[in-house]
Amino acid sequence: MNREVEELIRQGMAAARVGEKEEARRHFEEALRLDPNAAAAWLGLSGVVDSPEEKRRCFQRVLELEPGNAEALAGLAWLDRQQTPAPAEAPEVLYCANHPTVETVLRCNRCNKPICVKCAVQTPVGYRCKECVAELQAHYFNAQAWDYPIAAAVTLFLSIFVGAFLPWLMSMLPYGWLFVFFLTPPVSGGIAEAARRAVGRRRGKYTWLTTSAAGVLGGVLGILILWWQIGVMPWLTFLIFIVLHASTLSMRLR
Numbered sequence: 001m002n003r004e005v006e007e008l009i010r011q012g013m014a015a016a017r018v019g020e021k022e023e024a025r026r027h028f029e030e031a032l033r034l035d036p037n038a039a040a041a042w043l044g045l046s047g048v049v050d051s052p053e054e055k056r057r058c059f060q061r062v063l064e065l066e067p068g069n070a071e072a073l074a075g076l077a078w079l080d081r082q083q084t085p086a087p088a089e090a091p092e093v094l095y096c097a098n099h100p101t102v103e104t105v106l107r108c109n110r111c112n113k114p115i116c117v118k119c120a121v122q123t124p125v126g127y128r129c130k131e132c133v134a135e136l137q138a139h140y141f142n143a144q145a146w147d148y149p150i151a152a153a154v155t156l157f158l159s160i161f162v163g164a165f166l167p168w169l170m171s172m173l174p175y176g177w178l179f180v181f182f183l184t185p186p187v188s189g190g191i192a193e194a195a196r197r198a199v200g201r202r203r204g205k206y207t208w209l210t211t212s213a214a215g216v217l218g219g220v221l222g223i224l225i226l227w228w229q230i231g232v233m234p235w236l237t238f239l240i241f242i243v244l245h246a247s248t249l250s251m252r253l254r
């Protein structure tokens with residue numbers, strides 16, 4: 001398994017543990033796009049998809065790749081048990097810790113406090129209270145106060161240069177817009193990586209948003225400076241660049 005796939009699986013697991021199912025799912029799916037035979041990614045995906053059919057498909061893929069995989073076998077057995085209705089038994093009636101008048105049968109599986117359906121957050125490892133999820137999220141999103149402005153500043157600075165030069169140089173080539181299509185994602189990806197390194201790879205919940213805004217601003221500043229200094233405005237290649245630039249930044253920093 002290559003390192004990128006391993007890293008994606010590791011990030012997916014980290015996100016799944018704190019209930020960020022969407023994020024986890026994106027990581028696992030990206031890992032599988034790169035390596036459809038990564039059994040660990042199928043196993044991780046089984047924990048973050050919602051329907052039993054999807055879970056079953058994930059477990060079956062794992063077993064195709066690794067016959068006898070204990071986790072996948074246990075998962076399938078668990079799915080089978082879910083589908084046979086359990087005999088009715090009167091569950092213990094509890095009252096939600098936050099809403100003392102609301103009856104419930106759920107407990108947070110981390111701190112064990114009773115929670116109602118409104119207070120419960122479904123994670124791949126079971127129901128948890130919002131406080132526990134927030135605590136784990138704070139751990140996962142470990143950005144510090146200065147990380148947002150630092151990441152934005154790095155992106156802004158680099159985007160000014162790229163925004164001025166890439167569309168301009170490409171506009172001088174025949175079919176330059178086509179080159180913009182292929183060049184922008186790796187270049188913007190490099191800028192995203194630089195921003196990530198500048199903040200010690202810490203994760204911020206809104207890094208993707210502030211950074212892509214800084215990227216658009218930087219790109220626009222770049223093209224305006226070019227116009228002002230050299231008097232050219234390669235608007236077509238710039239337009240393609242800026243759209244791809246913003247979407248690459250937001251995808252890479254999520």
Ligand SMILES: [Zn+2]
Nearest residue numbers: 108111129132
């Ligand atoms: Zn809890």
Ligand SMILES: [Zn+2]
Nearest residue numbers: 096099116119
């Ligand atoms: Zn409640």
